[in-house]
Ligand SMILES: Nc1ncnc2c1ncn2[C@@H]1O[C@H](COP(=O)(O)OP(=O)(O)O)[C@@H](O)[C@H]1O
């Protein structure tokens with residue numbers, strides 16, 4: 214069976230790797246992929262753009278691709294699944310209507326409020342004057358969120374009134390027509406990534422990621438500097454509440470709207486100090502880098518799960534099985550990220566880092582004249598699975614230290630929270 218994966222990040226490399234763990238998957242094609250998917254056995258890159266729906270569909274039809282998996286939110290938000298559904302090509306991911314759960318934070322908030330899903334209270338604004346008045350009336354801290362895909366740059370957690378007022382001005386000036394202004398809540402964050410076929414929704418292992426660039430969660434926000442799973446914070450009791458209070462009612466609310474949602478339903482949760490889960494946001498795709506920590510722990514073949522979702526038979530599948538282990542994933546970035554950085558640095562040591570239990574997933578890399586060179590801000594990540602977090606952390610950093618390129622940067626404290 215041939216499977217095509219759309220995307221070029223670490224997430225897509227991990228998805229391709231996990232799919233290839235099943236002998237029935239003979240080949241994975243990545244559009245456009247990266248240096249890691251270019252060099253992996255039975256994997257090949259194709260140079261279509263992710264918005265070239267026609268090109269991707271034709272390739273899939275001519276080459277007998279059994280399933281297309283959409284990695285990133287952007288092609289989902291512009292309707293790649295609708296297009297492929299119309300051509301009867303099996304695809305994993307929600308339609309454009311379903312993807313609004315991520316692409317519009319105000320749409321998602323309205324859905325949550327309708328379905329009584331626990332989420333911080335908020336209000337929606339389309340003009341500066343009323344937004345400013347609301348902020349002044351509510352006071353700080355307060356959270357300002359752009360409505361629309363923002364690549365992780367659309368949310369400002371404002372500590373002061375002045376910061377919040379500047380944030381709304383800035384976001385309206387950036388042509389976001391609509392903003393969500395949200396109550397600030399405290400607690401610990403956890404990502405619950407679930408799979409759904411539109412009728413049943415099943416959570417994968419909970420994960421935590423590290424968004425800030427610096428150790429101790431300091432400095433600028435990034436796409437994610439590391440992750441670990443399963444997050445000890447998300448106890449079985451908490452996961453049961455998330456299933457009953459978040460995942461099931463969200464799927465039911467989508468269904469009431471006439472949306473047949475199949476794919477990933479990812480809940481970004483804040484767990485209050487008293488243990489109450491609240492939804493900060495939904496995503497309509499796998500998390501990056503959480504996926505690089507979660508999928509190596511999966512014992513059930515990923516291909517079986519994804520096909521069950523697209524063919525609407527998830528309920529008939531036995532419970533998802535996991536290896537009795539934990540995973541730590543450390544992202545290695547280019548010097549300067551998340552600001553300006555250079556590309557084209559030769560990477561060495563990837564083979565040395567890779568061994569039984571330690572995997573290297575590429576993100577911003579490219580194969581150039583048979584050498585793997587840097588080609589993005591988040592360059593690659595190392596994941597180590599081990600029986601416990603102490604050894605997983607120890608060994609993941611041994612892997613990280615085996616890798617070398619000019620200006621490489623990584624956080625030293627990934628998964629430390631899992632130890633305490
Ligand atoms: N209501 C809130 N209270 C406190 N912090 C928040 C709140 N909403 C979001 N945040 C913080 O901002 C981050 C980004 O917000 P999120 O809604 O996940 O948007 P995105 O991932 O699209 O940038 C969250 O991971 C969390 O740390």
Ligand SMILES: [Mg+2]
Nearest residue numbers: 365481493494
């Ligand atoms: Mg988020």
